[in-house]
């Protein structure tokens with residue numbers, strides 16, 4: 001049975017990951033940590049932890065008796081562009097602290113990379129697992145550096161580091177903050193609340209996406225995978241679908257026929273989106289640890305709208 005410390009546990013992925021891990025490994029075997037206090041009472045243990053404080057992270061992990069650390073705390077792409085130095089300090093400082101704790105206490109390690117680790121010179125379609133990575137955003141610089149750092153800790157110190165490159169993640173529980181793919185979450189909320197949405201991402205801009213249940217299953221499957229079969233270990237391409245705003249709108253119209261989509265493009269987030277692939281190739285993840293996504297666009301839309309209708313009632 002694992003004992004897992006999760007950083008950034010109140011974030012978009014973290015908040016649902018905690019529930020998933022508690023189901024898999026038991027409530028008391030998952031320690032949720034975040035820089036802020038939860039607004040509602042939490043099931044299972046919780047500790048305040050600023051990931052830039054490596055000493056505290058070590059103490060918390062040791063006291064809990066962790067054998068695994070899942071490092072989720074990070075600033076997303078648009079927020080990182082607003083404050084690049086803060087992003088460098090938080091994203092890289094937090095990551096190296098978490099890797100050091102993993103080295104000192106010999107913990108298994110997971111952290112997500114992103115499609116943001118690719119740049120304009122990366123092949124745009126069916127982007128291979130191993131390819132050119134010259135991102136033009138601070139977030140992308142952080143993600144590529146992070147991928148390399150995780151590989152380094154595996155080769156140099158033998159730490160069992162593992163990770164995926166997540167696409168935009170869509171969920172009906174916690175909303176993302178400061179990402180470029182966030183439009184694909186916002187659109188569902190506005191579809192239910194107002195029957196219309198103004199997109200900050202332009203028509204015909206394709207990006208990879210995945211529904212949260214598939215993302216959480218991917219984390220568990222990769223962490224449970226036979227290490228002998230992992231050739232890449234870190235930064236596996238994973239994706240479930242690639243769409244542009246008109247396609248998600250068409251999917252929503254199957255349930256809300258009068259749904260209207262208009263555009264007010266944000267040049268910063270549009271430039272980030274254009275520097276990313278249109279679609280990535282997840283075949284290394286499929287071959288090495290059996291990655292599989294269940295939800296396609298229409299299945300995800302049906303579930304998102306059903307869940308949000310209940311939530312926003």
Ligand code: AKB
Pocket residue numbers: 076077078113114115116139166167168169176178179180181182
């Ligand atoms: C973002 O848009 O910044 C994230 C990501 C794709 O990493 N959702």
